[in-house]
Amino acid sequence: MPEQTPLQKSSLISDQEAENITRVEELAYEIKVQEVMTPNPITMTTSMKMQEVLEQFRVARISGAPIVEEGKLIGIISIEDLIRCLIKSDLESEIQNYMTRNPFTVKGDDPVVEALKVFVSTKVGRLPVVNKEGQLIGILTKGDITRGLLKALQQDYQTEEVRRYRASHLFEDIESERTSLILRYNIKAGDFTHGGEASSKIKRALSRMGASPQIARRCGIATYEAEMNLIIHTTEGGVIRVEIEPHQISIDVYDSGPGIQDVELAMKPGYSTASEKVRELGFGAGMGLVNISRCVDIMKLESVWGKGTRLRMKIFLKKEDTVGEGHAAKS
Amino acid sequence: MKLNEIVQKLNGRVLNSKVNMEIEIKGAGGADLMSDVLASIQPQAVLLTGLCNPQVVRTAMMADVLAIVLVRGKTPPAETVQLAENERIPLISTPYGMFEACGILYQAGLSCLERPVSDQDCFAN
Numbered sequence: 001m002p003e004q005t006p007l008q009k010s011s012l013i014s015d016q017e018a019e020n021i022t023r024v025e026e027l028a029y030e031i032k033v034q035e036v037m038t039p040n041p042i043t044m045t046t047s048m049k050m051q052e053v054l055e056q057f058r059v060a061r062i063s064g065a066p067i068v069e070e071g072k073l074i075g076i077i078s079i080e081d082l083i084r085c086l087i088k089s090d091l092e093s094e095i096q097n098y099m100t101r102n103p104f105t106v107k108g109d110d111p112v113v114e115a116l117k118v119f120v121s122t123k124v125g126r127l128p129v130v131n132k133e134g135q136l137i138g139i140l141t142k143g144d145i146t147r148g149l150l151k152a153l154q155q156d157y158q159t160e161e162v163r164r165y166r167a168s169h170l171f172e173d174i175e176s177e178r179t180s181l182i183l184r185y186n187i188k189a190g191d192f193t194h195g196g197e198a199s200s201k202i203k204r205a206l207s208r209m210g211a212s213p214q215i216a217r218r219c220g221i222a223t224y225e226a227e228m229n230l231i232i233h234t235t236e237g238g239v240i241r242v243e244i245e246p247h248q249i250s251i252d253v254y255d256s257g258p259g260i261q262d263v264e265l266a267m268k269p270g271y272s273t274a275s276e277k278v279r280e281l282g283f284g285a286g287m288g289l290v291n292i293s294r295c296v297d298i299m300k301l302e303s304v305w306g307k308g309t310r311l312r313m314k315i316f317l318k319k320e321d322t323v324g325e326g327h328a329a330k331s
Numbered sequence: 332m333k334l335n336e337i338v339q340k341l342n343g344r345v346l347n348s349k350v351n352m353e354i355e356i357k358g359a360g361g362a363d364l365m366s367d368v369l370a371s372i373q374p375q376a377v378l379l380t381g382l383c384n385p386q387v388v389r390t391a392m393m394a395d396v397l398a399i400v401l402v403r404g405k406t407p408p409a410e411t412v413q414l415a416e417n418e419r420i421p422l423i424s425t426p427y428g429m430f431e432a433c434g435i436l437y438q439a440g441l442s443c444l445e446r447p448v449s450d451q452d453c454f455a456n
Contacts, residue, residue, distance in 0.1 A: 026349045193410060196389025200418075203393065213374065213395065220393040221369045228386075282382045282390070287366035287448075294370065 025113075027152050028145075033115050034108035036148025037129045037138035043068040044077060046096040050085045053077055053095060066128045066136055067099050073128050073136045075099040105130050108137050112145055168210035171246050180245040181209075187230040189237040192281060198240055199224035209244065212321050219249055222295040222313055225288040226253040232278050234258070234309075247317055251296070254310040260303035267293075267301065332356050332441050334398055334421060337377060340435055341400060341425040346412050350421040354397055358444035361402075361433045365390045367448060372396060376444035379432055383407035388414045388422070396420075402429045 042056060044065050057063065057079065064078035081098040085091060105128050106115045115127055119142055129138040171179050183205060185198035203220035211219075223240060230238040230253065238255030260266045267289050274284025293299045296313040303309040335352040338345060345352065360372040361379040365386055368378060374395035380387055383405050391399050398421040401407060405424060415422040425432050437443070 193385065195386055196393070200389065200392055217374065217393070217395055224389065224393045225366070225369065281384055281386050282363055282365035282368075282380075283386070285364045285366050287364070287370060291366055291370045 024149055024153065027149055027156075028113040028116060029111050031112045031148060031152055032108065033106050033110050033112055033129055033140055034138065036112060036144050037108070037140040038144060039138040041066060041136075041139040043136065044095055045069060046074065046094065046099070048095050049091065050082065050093050050095065050098060051091040053082055054086075054091065057082065064126045064139075066103075066139060067095060068136055071135055073103075073105065073130060073134070075101045076103040076126070076128060078125060103128060106140060107132070112148065115140055115145065164208050164210075167205075167208040170209065178245070180243050183240075183242040183244070185227075185240040187227055187237050187240060189231060189234045191231055191237075195228055195231050196224055199227050202240075202242055206244070206249075211317075215249075215315065215317065215321050218295040219251070219315060222292045222315075223251060223253075225292050226251070226311055226313075228283055229253075229288055229311075230255055232274055232283060238308075249315045249317065251313040251315075252310070253313075254308065256308040257306065259305040259307050259309055260301075261305050263301055263303050266303075332436075332439070334377070336439075337398075337400070337436065337441070338423055340439055341423070341427060341432055343400065343423040343425040346407070346422040346424055347416040347420075349416060350419055352421065354421075356397055356441070358442040359433070359436050360396075360443070360445040361429055362445070368396070369394055370448045371445045373444040373446065377436075377441075379429060379436075381405065381429060383411055385411045385414045387411065388418060388420055391420050392418055398423065400425055400432065402427060402432050 042060055042062060042065050044053065044056070044067050046067055046069060053065075056065065064076060066073055067075040067077060077095055077099045081100070085093060085098050104118050104122055104124055106118060108129050108131055118124070118127060125141065127140045128136055129140050131137050170181065183202060185201070187198060188194070199220055202223050203216050206216040206219055207213075223242070227240060230240070234255040235257045236255070238253060241252040243250040243252070265271055268286070269290045270286040272284045272286035278284040289301065292311075292313065297316045298314040300312040301309070332355070334354050334356055337343070337356060338352065356377045357375040358373070359377045359379060360368065362368045362372070363381050365382070368390050372378065372394050375397050377398045377400055378387075378391055378396045379400045379402055381402050383401060384407075387399055388411060390396070399415070400423045402425055404426040407422065412422060427435065
């Protein structure tokens with residue numbers, strides 16, 4: 001088998017390489033063996049002569065084939081077996097004298113990473129793929145895995161590119177006197193587990209629309225603090241409404257109570273009415289509203305005790321920060 | 332400094348799997364108050380914190396923090412690890428305390444990415 005070594009090196013994604021390429025590693029868990037294998041491979045039977053194996057390998061340009069009897073996989077024959085046979089000038093012999101019985105197999109719905117593990121630990125060149133009933137459905141080589149992963153990576157890349165492209169040209173394609181995109185999120189009171197989810201989505205949407213990292217960050221921080229306020233302080237939660245326009249982002253956060261008793265005091269750094277539980281989460285230090293005011297260009301806080309609170313914020317976009325108009329419109 | 336260098340220096344354990352440890356970290360900040368993190372930490376930092384709840388991961392995302400180090404050998408709840416995994420933010424646990432962990436990284440030449448948050452500054456806007 002030494003003559004196989006260089007081939008293996010060039011076509012195999014080693015464990016260590018896979019670790020370094022994060023997305024590849026991840027895909028190895030996501031993609032199933034049956035998505036990358038070669039289906040319906042050429043099969044042989046135990047009673048065939050090695051001469052026929054040689055012919056089949058030569059004509060089909062393959063280096064191994066599963067041996068099947070009555071639909072059941074019973075062995076595998078590879079080019080190495082053929083070489084052993086040639087050395088002995090024994091081409092009239094039957095396959096069963098040279099084949100490997102009970103070969104390692106993988107299941108079609110196993111993730112690719114399972115197959116990689118077998119390849120790494122056994123050094124075999126190909127693995128027959130079977131279904132739940134043990135019937136042969138395909139064959140898998142390391143080359144198949146590499147090709148499958150590369151294809152998936154390319155698809156991944158294209159999907160995100162298309163998404164970004166579409167989002168960043170959103171406003172260009174629509175004609176009106178004033179176009180805007182409105183995002184709405186309902187926030188539940190006391191829902192600490194999902195605290196920050198809406199803000200993450202807002203931040204991601206802005207990035208996809210071509211907002212600069214600074215704008216996305218300022219918007220993310222301001223909405224996050226406001227979102228946590230809705231979760232911590234309101235009786236029935238509230239709403240975050242973000243209106244995105246090419247020249248500005250307007251954020252409106254409102255709830256139906258209980259309201260703030262002293263708005264001026266609430267704006268004071270360090271002032272907080274938060275409970276011990278909230279403080280344990282790293283919030284309630286009385287810096288939320290202060291942080292918000294740092295991130296936005298205009299901030300307006302109105303509250304009526306017993307009625308509710310409304311926090312309005314605006315971030316103005318300079319030409320270079322413009323969102324949703326694509327790169328062409330910015331230059 | 333590369334993230335895996337930081338992990339090595341802190342004797343750290345990476346708690347999630349689908350993350351890139353080769354990323355370049357510009358500097359660091361240490362805080363337990365999430366509002367302080369949001370107010371003061373600069374982008375592309377590693378955050379050292381004693382807080383273990385999912386909000387740490389959310390805060391990191393908002394503040395463009397590239398990785399989170401949990402000090403004092405803390406093991407976070409499963410939902411924190413899950414969120415970090417989903418959002419692909421490296422989560423690292425170190426046996427060192429906050430003071431020592433910060434000291435080790437500072438001595439190794441990692442710069443400070445915290446800016447002061449003074450009261451005066453608060454009223455400036």
